[in-house]
Amino acid sequence: MAAELAMGVATGVERGRALSHLEGCHECRAYVAGLAEARDELLLLAPEREPAAGFESRVLAHLTRPAKPARWRRILSLSVAASVVAAAAGGSVWLSTRSDRQAAALLRTALERADGKYLGIEVLRRPDGTRAGHVAVYLGRPSWIFAVLDEGSPVGTFHVEIVTSPNDRRPAGTLTIDPERRGAGLVLPPGLGQVVAVALIPRDGGTPLEGRLPAPPS
């Protein structure tokens, strides 16, 4: 499984188990990292080919133009923002000015807006326990997350996995977090069931992050 992880071709439950193991095993993480470096060296085999005339100018023109997010990302950003505003309009932002009973009522209102059963913000932690950022999680219809990484935490594209039990991780899509905004959201697939944690796994290899949800009331 180490070689498949290093190649980025491991799939499904096996991948989830392997990643869980890597969280607690420095030796195996170093081994997989070494294999990934060997994989990257292989890419040098591809022969150099000059692109068509004007390629450099076209690339530089994109670099100097402000990036416009793809349409679906703009829609997602708006829908996530709308959900956050809806929750905030329920009063959850101003909890410090309310009594506990009023705060609980407002939070219940926020959850009801999208048939929700959970709304919370969890710390994203590295396997060694240090903080890397935080993730807002809403479980409802739909469920969504919005992750924000602290300054200094590597950004990039992450595979998002929903942990529903210690042995079950479900892929939920990808997030791309850029260095300027440092945050991005994702609508989760339906039918998740019990969610234990949200995991962000760097697509290019690197330290996985996890935000654990509190256990539901018994």
Place this chain on the structure above:
Amino acid sequence: MSSLSDESLLAGLASSDPDGSAAFVRRFQGRVFGLALTIVGDPNMAEEVAQESFLRAWRHAATFDPTRGRVVTWLLAITRNVALDTLRMRRQVPVDPSVLIDLRADGRSEPEAQGVLADESGRVRRALAGLPEEQRRAVLMSAFYGRTAREIGDIEGIPLGTAKTRIRTGLQKLREAFEMTNDR
């Protein structure tokens, strides 16, 4: 600009310095486009992949960690991912890996004009030539085309476990070979 290190040029790209960015693109466009073309097989698609790869490098330049590899391999890894994503999105079938394998496994070096990078790819080619053919095919199909062990098993007509073993053993041998050449 030609005397600046790869890391210096990447820093120029990260800060959107016009001269540094242009030098970065100029230095690596052949490698990036070449890898993109190797994977997707179509020049127009390869140019889109190459452009997107440079854009991603620009966006994530601040995340480059020199302790984990070189700028060129980091950039080529980005290119590989963009190329594979593009193929998946467009449901394209990648170029027949046997074409890549036949061209790359003979241990011959590239023309002298390619300089330092020719030595590097020669080193990789010699390491690859040291693998049995079946491991070489499995490693190249996985590294260049993102083929899973199951897909390689189907392509080669071998059990899943055998495919996994070939990927694992082949990649491990390459890692050891690269460590030995780095120690020299």
